[in-house]
Amino acid sequence: MLEKCLVVDDHEMIRETIAIMAKSLGFKESITAVDGADAISKLYHHRPSLIITDLQMEPIDGLEMLRLIRSGRYGLPHDIPIIILTANASEQVIAQCIAFDVDAFLVKPVNRKSLQDRITQLSQQAKPKKTIEHYFSMYQQDPAKSTAFQVNGTVAFNDEDLREFDMLLHGQKSQTPPPSPAQNSYQYAQNTEATKVDDRNKFIKWQDRFTVGNDELDTSNKELLNIINDTYDLILDHREDQAFEGVSNRFQHYVKQHIFREEALLEEHGYARLKIHRDIHLRLVKQADFVVLKCQADPSFYKTDFFKFLRFWWVKHVIQEDTKYSSIFSGE
Secondary structure (H helix, E strand, O other): OOOEEEEEOOOHHHHHHHHHHHHHOOOOEEEEEOOHHHHHHHHHHHOOOEEEEEOOOOOOOHHHHHHHHHOOHHHOOOOOOEEEEEOOOOHHHHHHHHHOOOOEEEEOOOOHHHHHHHHHHHHHOOOOOOOHHHHHHHHOOOHHHOOHHHHHOOOOOOHHHHHHHHHHHOOOOOOOOOOOOOHHHOOOOOOOOOOOOOOOOOOOOOOHHHOOOOHHHHHHHHHHHHHHHHHHHHHHOOOOHHHHHHHHHHHHHHHHHHHHHHHHHHHHOOOOOHHHHHHHHHHHHHHHHHHHHHHHHOHHHHHOHHHHHHHHHHHHHHHOOHHHHHHHHOOO
16 A cells, blocks of 8 residues: 555645655655646556545546546546545535545545545455446436435434433433333433543443453453443543544454454354344444544544444444343353
């Protein structure tokens, strides 16, 4: 990946600064382009190993350039890693970028550490690409009808699920809600006196009925609870958007490690619903990737979509699905 970097931005100072950063991070060469049209020419002739591009440019903007590249137009390498720079991109544009498998987002203004983090992320795990035919088929349609949200369905929450979030996001103190199946899965944050023992409020507290019957997997799920509670704290403390990236990285690590180990243990114990469980995992991972990329593009989504998705994972998957296999470990 660190062979040759193409930096695309219509502001000279920005593109030159990022190009210098890229070389300082190990790229042997940094090429620059003033817009999407210039970038396509540079990509065709110079074959860089990574593209870092702004969105808002003329005559070809970053989104259109992404769509052209992924569609294999002009003989371009459709699977090249692409990082898109964002400032005030709309949710619709972000969704379209994700639908065409952008590899990462980076919020302006870009600093050396944030750029290094994205490059390291892509070096460790490149995003798999689909076929040229898949992207070309999407390219021929209205992009607004081809986003991952609309094709695969947005992460859904009913009114009951959202009530606690609405209270939280409007700065109201959480109250104990009326009993319901989903809400009974939680121990909601109480007042300071009730939580004086650990010196912080917790959105969810671990209870024995959350166990999946295996100590290793329970320990892993307790880390998910820590991630949820830490995200809750960041929201209540009105922390800067950058503070959320740490919990996002922990969540991505949890997803990767937990699912791999869980599926191995379920296969070892002959779990009858393993195929169904794997299919659920595939959908969850795709939704998680979508939400994380949205947050990279616009960190304000950490306080809404990311936090909602964490709770969705806990209620709909850990509590309602994972606990179904607890009996297979009863002999341990």
